[in-house]
Amino acid sequence: xxxxxxxxxxxxxxxxxxxxxxxxxxxxxxxxxxxxxxxxxxxxxxxxxxxxxxxxxxxxxxxxxxxxxxxxxxxxxxxxxxxxxxxxxxxxxxxxxxxxxxxxxxxxxxxxxxxxxxxxxxxxxxxxxxxxxxxxxxxxxxxxxxxxxxxxxxxxxxxxxxxxxxxxxxxxxxxxxxxxxxxxxxxxxxxx
Amino acid sequence: xxxxxxxxxxxxxxxxxxxxxxxxxxxxxxxxxxxxxxxxxxxxxxxxxxxxxxxxxxxxxxxxxxxxxxxxxxxxxxxxxxxxxxxxxxxxxxxxxxxxxxxxxxxxxxxxxxxxxxxxxxxxxxxxxxxxxxxxxxxxxxxxxxxxxxxxxxxxxxxxxxxxxxxxxxxxxxxxxxxxxxx
Numbered sequence: 001x002x003x004x005x006x007x008x009x010x011x012x013x014x015x016x017x018x019x020x021x022x023x024x025x026x027x028x029x030x031x032x033x034x035x036x037x038x039x040x041x042x043x044x045x046x047x048x049x050x051x052x053x054x055x056x057x058x059x060x061x062x063x064x065x066x067x068x069x070x071x072x073x074x075x076x077x078x079x080x081x082x083x084x085x086x087x088x089x090x091x092x093x094x095x096x097x098x099x100x101x102x103x104x105x106x107x108x109x110x111x112x113x114x115x116x117x118x119x120x121x122x123x124x125x126x127x128x129x130x131x132x133x134x135x136x137x138x139x140x141x142x143x144x145x146x147x148x149x150x151x152x153x154x155x156x157x158x159x160x161x162x163x164x165x166x167x168x169x170x171x172x173x174x175x176x177x178x179x180x181x182x183x184x185x186x187x188x189x190x191x192x
Numbered sequence: 193x194x195x196x197x198x199x200x201x202x203x204x205x206x207x208x209x210x211x212x213x214x215x216x217x218x219x220x221x222x223x224x225x226x227x228x229x230x231x232x233x234x235x236x237x238x239x240x241x242x243x244x245x246x247x248x249x250x251x252x253x254x255x256x257x258x259x260x261x262x263x264x265x266x267x268x269x270x271x272x273x274x275x276x277x278x279x280x281x282x283x284x285x286x287x288x289x290x291x292x293x294x295x296x297x298x299x300x301x302x303x304x305x306x307x308x309x310x311x312x313x314x315x316x317x318x319x320x321x322x323x324x325x326x327x328x329x330x331x332x333x334x335x336x337x338x339x340x341x342x343x344x345x346x347x348x349x350x351x352x353x354x355x356x357x358x359x360x361x362x363x364x365x366x367x368x369x370x371x372x373x374x375x
Contacts, residue, residue: 029233029235031232031233031264031267032232033231033232035231035269035271035373035374036374037225038223038224039223039224039225040222040223040224040225041221041222041223046222048224050224055231055233071373075272075373126373128371134369135239135240135367136239136240136241136365136366136368137236137240137259137368137369138239138367138368138369138370139234139235139236139370139371139372140369140370142372142373143374144373144374150222
């Protein structure tokens with residue numbers, strides 16, 4: 001009787017239990033390179049591009065998400081300030097599918113807006129590579145991105161070119177007008 | 193006539209001058225340096241783990257050598273490591289969530305998670321904000337064994353003197369993330 005009472009208690013406990021986490025044993029095995037990128041003399045108004053490589057060392061395909069992360073002051077390199085705006089960094093593609101036992105690349109673009117206040121800065125931000133299919137234990141990688149801006153603001157290439165062409169055409173027209181007026185002002189020669 | 197041609201040529205040259213800075217800026221001297229390791233790889237085993245059946249407001253511990261974090265010997269730079277975790281979500285009913293505690297106390301639908309390296313003095317709480325996993329940077333070939341401690345939430349309700357979760361028999365799933373960055 002006592003034994004069956006314990007069995008009832010045991011059953012009651014089993015009913016209320018929650019099972020945490022499935023448990024097939026497997027390792028997460030992928031890598032990224034490079035681990036650190038330093039961009040020097042990037043003037044506001046300019047952009048820089050580089051590639052990240054993700055290697056999938058497992059037997060199944062994986063999709064990796066690329067995002068940015070602003071680390072705390074204690075985690076940044078000495079003398080580096082927080083990156084002002086994460087939207088200045090873009091990934092192409094943002095999600096990278098890597099087949100089993102192979103590698104894939106993603107292009108990263110860093111574009112600083114043309115503004116005098118962003119000149120002469122030293123910033124740091126981390127690029128995060130994270131698998132989308134996550135198990136209980138997940139590995140993420142951070143790539144340190146160190147950006148130092150130049151001392152001058154660069155006007156965008158297309159804007160500069162358009163302004164240049166407009167001014168040039170203006171000068172050309174002015175020259176034509178001057179030439180036309182000079183010709184008109186010349187006395188006509190009479191032939192006898 | 194000659195004077196006119198020369199004037200037009202000079203005008204064209206003058207017209208090109210304002211374009212020069214715009215064209216020249218394409219060759220600005222930006223330096224991109226890819227430093228550190230060509231590749232860094234950390235391996236976490238096992239990727240999955242189950243605490244099994246758990247009761248409300250009860251503590252569970254894994255063995256301190258249950259999990260192993262290794263920096264692959266093929267890496268060629270030291271790494272700093274961080275740990276963080278998420279809320280636990282019911283696999284069958286995503287509206288039933290256990291929030292990860294931020295202050296070390298459990299509560300109704302609030303659970304607590306800690307980790308401890310085999311050579312560490314005490315357990316360290318894991319929160320949604322990443323904290324340092326290893327106090328020193330790990331070199332290629334280094335390994336760190338660690339265990340987890342779980343404190344489940346308090347009961348959702350009591351019936352007949354027994355504490356219950358409102359989703360008895362279900363599976364709760366969370367993620368513990370270990371991140372690596374070049375030291």
